[in-house]
Amino acid sequence: MYLDKMNNITLNIAITGEGGSGKSTLVNALRGIKNGTEGAAPTGVVETTMKPTDYPYPNKNIRIWDLPGIGTPNFTADKYLEYVGFEKYDFFIIVSCDRFRENDAKLAKEIQKMKKKFYFVRSKIDHNIQDEKEEDPNFNEEDFLKRIRDKCIEELQKLGIESPKVFLVSGKKCHLYEFKDLRKTVLEDLPKHQRDVLLLALPNISLEAIKQKKETLGSKIKWYIVASVAAAAVPIPGLSVSVDLSMIVGFAIQCVISLGLTPGLLQKLSDVTGVSLEDLKAELKSPLAGVTITDALVLQMLTRSAAFIAVTTLEEGARLVPVIGTVVAISLSGVTTDRALQYILNILAEDTQRVFIKALGLNTPV
Ligand SMILES: Nc1nc2c(ncn2[C@@H]2O[C@H](COP(=O)(O)OP(=O)(O)OP(=O)(O)O)[C@@H](O)[C@H]2O)c(=O)[nH]1
Numbered sequence: 001m002y003l004d005k006m007n008n009i010t011l012n013i014a015i016t017g018e019g020g021s022g023k024s025t026l027v028n029a030l031r032g033i034k035n036g037t038e039g040a041a042p043t044g045v046v047e048t049t050m051k052p053t054d055y056p057y058p059n060k061n062i063r064i065w066d067l068p069g070i071g072t073p074n075f076t077a078d079k080y081l082e083y084v085g086f087e088k089y090d091f092f093i094i095v096s097c098d099r100f101r102e103n104d105a106k107l108a109k110e111i112q113k114m115k116k117k118f119y120f121v122r123s124k125i126d127h128n129i130q131d132e133k134e135e136d137p138n139f140n141e142e143d144f145l146k147r148i149r150d151k152c153i154e155e156l157q158k159l160g161i162e163s164p165k166v167f168l169v170s171g172k173k174c175h176l177y178e179f180k181d182l183r184k185t186v187l188e189d190l191p192k193h194q195r196d197v198l199l200l201a202l203p204n205i206s207l208e209a210i211k212q213k214k215e216t217l218g219s220k221i222k223w224y225i226v227a228s229v230a231a232a233a234v235p236i237p238g239l240s241v242s243v244d245l246s247m248i249v250g251f252a253i254q255c256v257i258s259l260g261l262t263p264g265l266l267q268k269l270s271d272v273t274g275v276s277l278e279d280l281k282a283e284l285k286s287p288l289a290g291v292t293i294t295d296a297l298v299l300q301m302l303t304r305s306a307a308f309i310a311v312t313t314l315e316e317g318a319r320l321v322p323v324i325g326t327v328v329a330i331s332l333s334g335v336t337t338d339r340a341l342q343y344i345l346n347i348l349a350e351d352t353q354r355v356f357i358k359a360l361g362l363n364t365p366v
């Protein structure tokens with residue numbers, strides 16, 4: 001099932017940040033390789049990494065990408081994202097030294113925009129401590145580290161990142177400071193990141209994809225209507241209701257399958273995300289989502305929503321629907337049927353958005 005697929009998912013972790021901030025050194029440190037030895041990512045005081053290069057860590061399915069630095073003459077901020085193919089990475093580590101800079105904020109914002117996640121690594125801590133010690137006779141390491149950490153968190157929170165993960169690290173002295181915590185967190189969080197990748201790879205899963213699906217389904221409505229009118233034109237008394245109803249049921253079924261709202265698809269989503277089926281179902285407002293759709297159910301739903309659908313029609317002055325709450329009226333009017341289908345699609349699409357926001361743990365309001 002989906003969970004088995006997890007182990008085969010390639011996860012691309014990008015190490016990004018300003019030129020010379022210590023990205024390649026961090027790649028080596030994570031892989032337990034000393035700078036300058038065989039197999040190590042090239043490092044140096046002059047601009048060193050010129051193109052994205054991947055290394056396996058900790059296994060071949062996880063690729064850790066050593067990226068060039070942003071903000072150097074070769075990679076100005078505006079060209080950088082495109083050059084390194086920022087979109088293609090699943091997860092990021094931003095490496096920053098000395099101060100929180102404009103480019104750090106830019107990277108964090110871009111990552112957030114793509115709804116992906118990152119850790120923030122403040123590198124070269126050993127340097128900073130040494131410099132500060134020389135300047136401050138009352139130097140207190142703990143206070144100093146706390147100040148750096150608080151500042152990084154504050155800057156990231158200003159960008160709207162709720163609980164930023166910040167690590168103070170020396171890539172040269174991995175036994176000190178928070179390098180161990182960083183490595184532990186990277187390894188422990190891998191399944192979670194893989195899960196996110198898997199989720200995003202599922203056909204339904206991005207708010208943009210849902211929007212597009214809604215549009216596609218919406219554009220099919222007119223064909224359903226054509227079929228409906230043709231059927232209604234056949235003068236078989238009493239039958240037009242059932243014919244039209246089955247058309248509406250057909251449309252509703254196509255919507256829930258396409259939007260991933262059938263009981264089976266919701267169960268799969270629950271399996272992959274670990275969010276319980278109950279919690280996912282709690283996000284559903286439409287009586288047609290998360291259940292097996294039957295004629296009776298659609299009929300009931302339409303009867304309950306007839307007032308709403310009829311009002312929408314009246315507003316346009318297109319047709320008078322005399323008896324609110326009767327499905328006969330709905331089935332007899334092409335315009336009203338159009339409204340009914342649009343109504344079904346709208347509430348199902350809204351349900352889909354809420355379910356996926358819940359499943360992905362996103363906080364974006366619908
Ligand atoms: N003392 C100390 N030096 C570091 C640390 N991290 C990197 N350096 C040094 O800083 C210089 C730049 O490091 P790199 O790892 O090459 O930096 P980079 O970000 O990959 O640089 P570009 O690829 O050019 O963008 C090298 O001389 C490293 O030895 C650190 O944590 N502490």
Ligand SMILES: [Mg+2]
Nearest residue numbers: 023024048049
């Ligand atoms: Mg480098």
